[in-house]
Amino acid sequence: DTGVSQDPRHKITKRGQNVTFRCDPISEHNRLYWYRQTLGQGPEFLTYFQNEAQLEKSRLLSDRFSAERPKGSFSTLEIQRTEQGDSAMYLCASSGTGAPWREETQYFGPGTRLLVL
Amino acid sequence: EDQVTQSPEALRLQEGESSSLNCSYTVSGLRGLFWYRQDPGKGPEFLFTLYSAGEEKEKERLKATLTKKESFLHITAPKPEDSATYLCAVQANDYKLSFGAGTTVTVRA
Numbered sequence: 001d002t003g004v005s006q007d008p009r010h011k012i013t014k015r016g017q018n019v020t021f022r023c024d025p026i027s028e029h030n031r032l033y034w035y036r037q038t039l040g041q042g043p044e045f046l047t048y049f050q051n052e053a054q055l056e057k058s059r060l061l062s063d064r065f066s067a068e069r070p071k072g073s074f075s076t077l078e079i080q081r082t083e084q085g086d087s088a089m090y091l092c093a094s095s096g097t098g099a100p101w102r103e104e105t106q107y108f109g110p111g112t113r114l115l116v117l
Numbered sequence: 118e119d120q121v122t123q124s125p126e127a128l129r130l131q132e133g134e135s136s137s138l139n140c141s142y143t144v145s146g147l148r149g150l151f152w153y154r155q156d157p158g159k160g161p162e163f164l165f166t167l168y169s170a171g172e173e174k175e176k177e178r179l180k181a182t183l184t185k186k187e188s189f190l191h192i193t194a195p196k197p198e199d200s201a202t203y204l205c206a207v208q209a210n211d212y213k214l215s216f217g218a219g220t221t222v223t224v225r226a
Contacts, residue, residue: 004160031212033212033213033214035214040218040219041218041219042121042204042206042216042217042218042219043161043204043206043214043216044216045213045214045215048212048213056211056212056213091160091161093160095212104148104149104208104212105151105163105166106151106163106214107163108153108160108161108162108163109160110159110160111158111159111160113158
């Protein structure tokens with residue numbers, strides 16, 4: 001078990017550019033989550049997948065954000081036309097092994113830190 | 118909407134000085150309350166899950182407890198390596214976590 005991995009770890013972009021982040025969950029996990037964290041705050045939920053189906057999206061997620069999990073394995077999060085307010089740490093987590101509901105601990109990756117200039 | 122409030126925002130301790138962190142929550146149908154540790158620039162690291170009032174869990178110098186309205190994370194005889202931000206989160210009737218803003222703990226040698 002190598003844990004949740006994210007790529008890239010850091011991204012600097014100019015306002016208006018598109019960026020894409022990748023998340024590889026723990027291999028046996030079927031649920032995958034994206035969160036955003038700004039300085040001094042806790043992570044904030046963005047969206048989650050069960051296998052390849054996107055089951056919930058936060059109302060805070062604007063139309064410029066899109067996430068996919070095409071084969072129920074890795075996931076990508078794309079931000080189009082980035083704005084300075086998008087600067088944050090983007091965290092991915094995974095959970096779920098088919099065990100009873102109580103076993104839904106989410107394990108987080110190291111995050112991708114985005115800076116929009 | 119689920120609400121999680123953590124206090125204090127920051128805590129400075131001398132090595133060996135025990136203390137407690139508080140997490141107050143408002144949620145419809147608590148499924149689980151989670152504690153994570155986060156080091157600067159890294160993702161949250163799972164510590165504990167608590168499911169029902171009265172439950173307690175321990176790991177090394179950390180002990181988490183749960184009531185119907187709040188959870189406490191007790192740090193006994195902390196060491197400098199316990200310095201981190203401690204995050205509390207609740208899980209309700211869906212799978213997403215709602216986090217508090219965290220308590221940043223600094224332990225001086």
